[in-house]
Amino acid sequence: MKQKKASDWDWNKKGTLIYGTIEFKPQPLVLGFDMDETLIKTKSGKKFAKDANDWQWWNPKVIPTIQDYFKQGYSIVIFTNQNGIEKGHTKESDIKTKIESLQKELKIPLAAFIASSDDNYRKPRVDMWKDFQELTGTKADMAKSIYCGDAAGRVKGKTKDFTDTDLKFALNLGLIFRTPEQLFLKDDLNEDYSKQLGFNPKSIPKEGFLFKESKVNKFTKPDKPEMIIMIGAPGSGKSTFVHNHLNDYTRVNRDSLKTKEKCLKVAEQAIKEKKYLVIDNTNPTPDDRAAFIKLAQDNKYPVRGFFLEVSKDLCLHNDTQRDTNNFREHFSKKVGKMPINMIFSKVTPPTKDEGFSEVLTINFIAGPFKNKDDEDAFYSFVHGKN
Numbered sequence: 001m002k003q004k005k006a007s008d009w010d011w012n013k014k015g016t017l018i019y020g021t022i023e024f025k026p027q028p029l030v031l032g033f034d035m036d037e038t039l040i041k042t043k044s045g046k047k048f049a050k051d052a053n054d055w056q057w058w059n060p061k062v063i064p065t066i067q068d069y070f071k072q073g074y075s076i077v078i079f080t081n082q083n084g085i086e087k088g089h090t091k092e093s094d095i096k097t098k099i100e101s102l103q104k105e106l107k108i109p110l111a112a113f114i115a116s117s118d119d120n121y122r123k124p125r126v127d128m129w130k131d132f133q134e135l136t137g138t139k140a141d142m143a144k145s146i147y148c149g150d151a152a153g154r155v156k157g158k159t160k161d162f163t164d165t166d167l168k169f170a171l172n173l174g175l176i177f178r179t180p181e182q183l184f185l186k187d188d189l190n191e192d193y194s195k196q197l198g199f200n201p202k203s204i205p206k207e208g209f210l211f212k213e214s215k216v217n218k219f220t221k222p223d224k225p226e227m228i229i230m231i232g233a234p235g236s237g238k239s240t241f242v243h244n245h246l247n248d249y250t251r252v253n254r255d256s257l258k259t260k261e262k263c264l265k266v267a268e269q270a271i272k273e274k275k276y277l278v279i280d281n282t283n284p285t286p287d288d289r290a291a292f293i294k295l296a297q298d299n300k301y302p303v304r305g306f307f308l309e310v311s312k313d314l315c316l317h318n319d320t321q322r323d324t325n326n327f328r329e330h331f332s333k334k335v336g337k338m339p340i341n342m343i344f345s346k347v348t349p350p351t352k353d354e355g356f357s358e359v360l361t362i363n364f365i366a367g368p369f370k371n372k373d374d375e376d377a378f379y380s381f382v383h384g385k386n
Helices: 062-071 092-106 127-136 165-173 180-185 238-245 260-272 286-298 312-324 337-346 372-378
Strands: 010-014 017-022 029-033 074-081 110-115 146-148 176-178 227-231 250-252 277-279 303-308 358-362
Touching: 010 127, 017 092, 017 127, 062 074, 062 092, 062 180, 074 092, 074 127, 092 110, 110 127, 146 165, 146 180, 165 176, 176 180, 227 238, 227 286, 238 303, 250 260, 260 277, 260 286, 286 303, 312 337, 312 372
Parallel strands: 029 074, 029 146, 074 110, 146 176, 227 277, 227 303, 250 277, 303 358
Antiparallel strands: 010 017, 017 110
16 A cells, blocks of 8 residues: 655545645644635636646736745635536546646645535535634634635626625635735735625624514514415515414415415315414415405405515525524525526515505514524525625
8 A cells, every 4th residue: 555645635525525735734824715716727718627737827926925925824725616526517636636736836735625516615605614624723813814716796897706705705704805916916905895795694683673664573463363474585584484473373385285275275274263374475476365365355354464575685595594504493495596586576565455454564684593603604695696
């Protein structure tokens, strides 16, 4: 069996995470990098590399800049999303070969972490960084450590970015963020790209009034049984609101009952039994709501509409949380971007003209959280810009 030398790369796997080190010694100061379009670019000029040799340095200043940071006591680490490995578009061996080749030219110790799937290792999610610290024994000084990447969500100036995952990765971790232009070329050093972000989960309130129309913090059940129809796109917070405030209502939900006909049948039975009930479906249009309103009216049941008027970005954030946040109970499975886009475009605000006795607009309030991990996960960026 061949003996591994200290100068050899030590490659390993942990689930979908691929990681390797060579002569790496942990330091409190960390300089992390995205790889493609940050350290290197394709030699062919194509968006995606043809093979392991289709690369060149992003700029001649890359090597001396990194070597200078290493001399200052920084650990140098690559964090790269390579979802193409799982999809079969990219060879794992090509990525490893590329990293080994650029390390030979850098001539410094290096660690590399490769997220090969669309899971919690994928930036901007932070498990790749967490495992880097655990697996290398690094205790990073987060306030002084730096992360450099090209995906900064830039929409102005010379550079337009396809996404913003690198910036969000740094923001999630509390690291100093730099683009390659800032770090290597000293351009735009005073630019704060976080100001260009649109949706920011950290801005979601933890407390406030339940409804836009009334200053109440707690839901009060009326004296007589009623029907409430929830209205909102997937991920808008309907089921969470039902769980938090309407837990003693009979919940009618198409995810579990599968058809609208079964939902109507269960609703009719609840009315016969004089129960309070909530129709917890998307119910985006007046036509989707009409049969339930008629059922209530035919039985002289009060019916109210509760509308989740939220942004599409919030829906996508909440939907992704169903896959990424393991610290809370989820009431639905992840739906995905396309169904959310489709239903979101169909959502029509409810009006009393449809037959509602009252229409209330729910303010989206985060929580309650099960623990600190749940709260941290919820307030983290979980995907790039949409």
